[in-house]
Amino acid sequence: MITLSSDFGQPYPAAMKGVILGETDARLVDVSHEFPRQDVRTTAFWLREVLPYFPPAVHLVVVDPGVGTDRAALAVRAGEHALVGPDNGVLAPAARALAERDSDALDGGDAAEIEVFEVAYEDPASATFHGRDVFAPAAAAVHERGVATIADGDGVVPTDEWVDLVFPDPTVRDDGADGEVLVVDGFGNAITNIPGAVLEDCWGDSVSVNGQRAPVARAYAAVPADQRLVTVGSHGNVELAVNRGRGDEAFGVGVGDAVVLG
Amino acid sequence: MITLSSDFGQPYPAAMKGVILGETDARLVDVSHEFPRQDVRTTAFWLREVLPYFPPAVHLVVVDPGVGTDRAALAVRAGEHALVGPDNGVLAPAARALAERDSDALDGGDAAEIEVFEVAYEDPASATFHGRDVFAPAAAAVHERGVATIADGDGVVPTDEWVDLVFPDPTVRDDGADGEVLVVDGFGNAITNIPGAVLEDCWGDSVSVNGQRAPVARAYAAVPADQRLVTVGSHGNVELAVNRGRGDEAFGVGVGDAVVLG
Amino acid sequence: MITLSSDFGQPYPAAMKGVILGETDARLVDVSHEFPRQDVRTTAFWLREVLPYFPPAVHLVVVDPGVGTDRAALAVRAGEHALVGPDNGVLAPAARALAERDSDALDGGDAAEIEVFEVAYEDPASATFHGRDVFAPAAAAVHERGVATIADGDGVVPTDEWVDLVFPDPTVRDDGADGEVLVVDGFGNAITNIPGAVLEDCWGDSVSVNGQRAPVARAYAAVPADQRLVTVGSHGNVELAVNRGRGDEAFGVGVGDAVVLG
Numbered sequence: 001m002i003t004l005s006s007d008f009g010q011p012y013p014a015a016m017k018g019v020i021l022g023e024t025d026a027r028l029v030d031v032s033h034e035f036p037r038q039d040v041r042t043t044a045f046w047l048r049e050v051l052p053y054f055p056p057a058v059h060l061v062v063v064d065p066g067v068g069t070d071r072a073a074l075a076v077r078a079g080e081h082a083l084v085g086p087d088n089g090v091l092a093p094a095a096r097a098l099a100e101r102d103s104d105a106l107d108g109g110d111a112a113e114i115e116v117f118e119v120a121y122e123d124p125a126s127a128t129f130h131g132r133d134v135f136a137p138a139a140a141a142v143h144e145r146g147v148a149t150i151a152d153g154d155g156v157v158p159t160d161e162w163v164d165l166v167f168p169d170p171t172v173r174d175d176g177a178d179g180e181v182l183v184v185d186g187f188g189n190a191i192t193n194i195p196g197a198v199l200e201d202c203w204g205d206s207v208s209v210n211g212q213r214a215p216v217a218r219a220y221a222a223v224p225a226d227q228r229l230v231t232v233g234s235h236g237n238v239e240l241a242v243n244r245g246r247g248d249e250a251f252g253v254g255v256g257d258a259v260v261l262g
Numbered sequence: 263m264i265t266l267s268s269d270f271g272q273p274y275p276a277a278m279k280g281v282i283l284g285e286t287d288a289r290l291v292d293v294s295h296e297f298p299r300q301d302v303r304t305t306a307f308w309l310r311e312v313l314p315y316f317p318p319a320v321h322l323v324v325v326d327p328g329v330g331t332d333r334a335a336l337a338v339r340a341g342e343h344a345l346v347g348p349d350n351g352v353l354a355p356a357a358r359a360l361a362e363r364d365s366d367a368l369d370g371g372d373a374a375e376i377e378v379f380e381v382a383y384e385d386p387a388s389a390t391f392h393g394r395d396v397f398a399p400a401a402a403a404v405h406e407r408g409v410a411t412i413a414d415g416d417g418v419v420p421t422d423e424w425v426d427l428v429f430p431d432p433t434v435r436d437d438g439a440d441g442e443v444l445v446v447d448g449f450g451n452a453i454t455n456i457p458g459a460v461l462e463d464c465w466g467d468s469v470s471v472n473g474q475r476a477p478v479a480r481a482y483a484a485v486p487a488d489q490r491l492v493t494v495g496s497h498g499n500v501e502l503a504v505n506r507g508r509g510d511e512a513f514g515v516g517v518g519d520a521v522v523l524g
Numbered sequence: 525m526i527t528l529s530s531d532f533g534q535p536y537p538a539a540m541k542g543v544i545l546g547e548t549d550a551r552l553v554d555v556s557h558e559f560p561r562q563d564v565r566t567t568a569f570w571l572r573e574v575l576p577y578f579p580p581a582v583h584l585v586v587v588d589p590g591v592g593t594d595r596a597a598l599a600v601r602a603g604e605h606a607l608v609g610p611d612n613g614v615l616a617p618a619a620r621a622l623a624e625r626d627s628d629a630l631d632g633g634d635a636a637e638i639e640v641f642e643v644a645y646e647d648p649a650s651a652t653f654h655g656r657d658v659f660a661p662a663a664a665a666v667h668e669r670g671v672a673t674i675a676d677g678d679g680v681v682p683t684d685e686w687v688d689l690v691f692p693d694p695t696v697r698d699d700g701a702d703g704e705v706l707v708v709d710g711f712g713n714a715i716t717n718i719p720g721a722v723l724e725d726c727w728g729d730s731v732s733v734n735g736q737r738a739p740v741a742r743a744y745a746a747v748p749a750d751q752r753l754v755t756v757g758s759h760g761n762v763e764l765a766v767n768r769g770r771g772d773e774a775f776g777v778g779v780g781d782a783v784v785l786g
Contacts, residue, residue, distance in 0.1 A: 068743025219330025481592025
């Protein structure tokens with residue numbers, strides 16, 4: 001199985017699929033090709049949240065504002081999964097999440113080791129579409145060879161250096177937490193970096209969010225339509241939401257904005 | 263085969279696919295993840311129109327404004343098809359359409375019986391994403407067990423009570439009909455609940471629509487570009503359209519608005 | 525394998541998939557269903573660029589402003605590929621590109637011959653959705669019969685007449701070229717008909733574009749963010765771009781506008 005993620009919109013991803021399907025009969029599954037353009041950070045967040053739900057797979061990721069420059073092409077092994085994409089941090093949070101949810105780790109063992117490889121490439125057909133000319137062939141090759149043997153591929157060399165990307169930690173206090181908005185989803189839910197556990201004693205009550213009180217509820221529909229709520233989203237973090245509306249607008253926050261809770 | 267329908271946009275559907283593919287090798291086919299957010303009624307219309315064209319399948323549907331409340335999770339059997347989704351009416355029109363197009367029914371027999379089951383679930387990982395945590399696993403389980411044996415699943419119990427959803431009937435008169443706009447499609451075609459048969463004697467002529475005359479034609483391109491027409495759409499109902507333009511704007515109608523024909 | 529291309533948005537393509545999957549187990553791959561509505565020319569451009577990257581397949585294409593009129597339905601054979609769609613030119617540039625990239629041609633032989641067939645159809649269920657009622661069944665039939673034997677299908681007759689579509693040639697001068705913008709992609713890159721070779725001696729230098737100078741660079745990120753550049757895109761043509769921005773806006777050009785280079 002090969003999953004595909006990019007910021008390409010349409011129809012560029014189809015060229016990647018054509019290239020891959022010339023090399024392998026693997027099942028292809030789109031994660032999204034609508035990630036915000038050139039937004040490595042938002043893409044990295046979503047991949048961290050979504051990829052661990054997949055069975056072992058090769059995950060092709062192309063959000064690549066540095067295409068055509070000398071940034072490396074990477075193949076990363078995280079347990080039974082592999083990630084293939086540019087060396088700009090977009091793969092890092094998902095690699096850690098996959099390593100932590102490796103079958104051994106879930107059985108109580110340690111997280112899988114993350115192994116990072118650089119994939120050499122020469123003279124691709126274009127300098128502007130490495131998704132098609134570099135990463136799609138690399139993902140197909142990793143899939144055909146098998147995730148366990150990435151290192152045996154031609155021009156694949158282990159490396160210790162890669163661009164990492166770490167989301168900021170919140171400060172959890174006895175009476176609340178200081179964090180920030182990591183992303184806003186398509187519904188308008190503002191997803192913070194504050195762990196849902198801080199709301200443990202607040203269910204059915206209300207909390208202060210940036211100085212304004214809002215009810216704490218498990219379900220959007222627990223409050224009337226168009227009303228604000230604070231909840232724990234499917235990612236396990238505190239989320240600022242509106243029932244049948246947009247939380248980002250109602251709370252007046254966007255990506256990177258501070259969220260002071262309690 | 264499992265089809266997927268939701269109002270999630272991107273990338274939430276990928277998490278559902280990951281969960282399903284951990285349980286089954288079934289073919290996955292997206293119907294749409296761009297249904298209007300929280301719009302049970304519009305989604306129900308489109309599922310009624312589209313799902314009967316599929317061969318026997320499990321249809322996973324998640325347009326679920328009541329997620330996290332006590333609304334039930336349903337598995338509905340309609341002949342050789344099954345539907346899995348929330349108990350809010352979204353499955354009902356499609357279930358009837360599938361039952362009426364069951365192979366026995368198409369051979370002249372009766373419509374298939376619709377059997378409704380409630381699927382128990384406890385403590386899902388989230389209260390906000392039952393698509394991933396409740397419905398995707400349920401759809402995979404129904405697929406693996408087989409549509410004919412839904413009732414044998416753990417925690418699956420027959421029920422007579424479900425939220426129904428019925429689209430309003432038009433009033434057909436000798437000289438026309440009174441109906442309403444059910445949905446507007448992406449082209450701007452305003453699709454009414456008036457059966458196409460009322461136009462039987464009007465082809466090549468014109469009719470009055472809400473007091474204004476418009477030509478009746480079988481093809482959009484039968485009138486000049488940007489001109490209005492009344493036609494019968496692919497759903498068999500009267501449709502208000504503009505050749506290479508938007509019928510909803512030209513006729514000044516939206517979802518739920520009255521359409522007086524003739 | 526069957527690829528699908530249309531201007532339908534959602535959820536109409538799912539009805540086509542349902543119909544096809546009732547007839548064949550072929551792998552289905554979406555090229556795009558977001559081609560600009562009724563824009564035969566832009567769709568033809570993208571199909572020419574993308575389809576040659578696929579292994580042998582049947583390519584179903586439905587951008588069809590003449591649906592329901594007497595325009596023919598075509599099945600076109602180009603080497604090991606087939607294209608199925610309306611006779612409005614949308615298939616022609618891709619057919620030529622596929623013929624030129626046929627395996628024999630790539631081994632140094634001649635381009636494959638393009639064979640055009642008209643597919644008869646009578647009384648489809650609708651006059652407005654031939655994608656579902658005419659082209660999807662035709663594509664499934666071509667796939668099941670095999671591309672080499674299109675002509676043996678019921679109601680399939682060879683024809684010498686089809687609507688062709690040819691993109692304009694640029695005028696290449698010693699000191700530059702006169703061309704036009706063929707399409708603008710989702711990133712805002714303005715893709716011209718001028719071959720990339722005209723920039724051969726300009727890398728690292730600058731050129732005049734419609735009277736204004738801009739740097740010539742292989743990678744978007746070779747210039748600072750929000751700065752203009754002239755590059756060669758993945759299609760091999762000159763492209764007017766902005767690093768992390770929209771080239772069409774910065775250069776003030778849209779589809780069909782003249783581009784005078786050098």
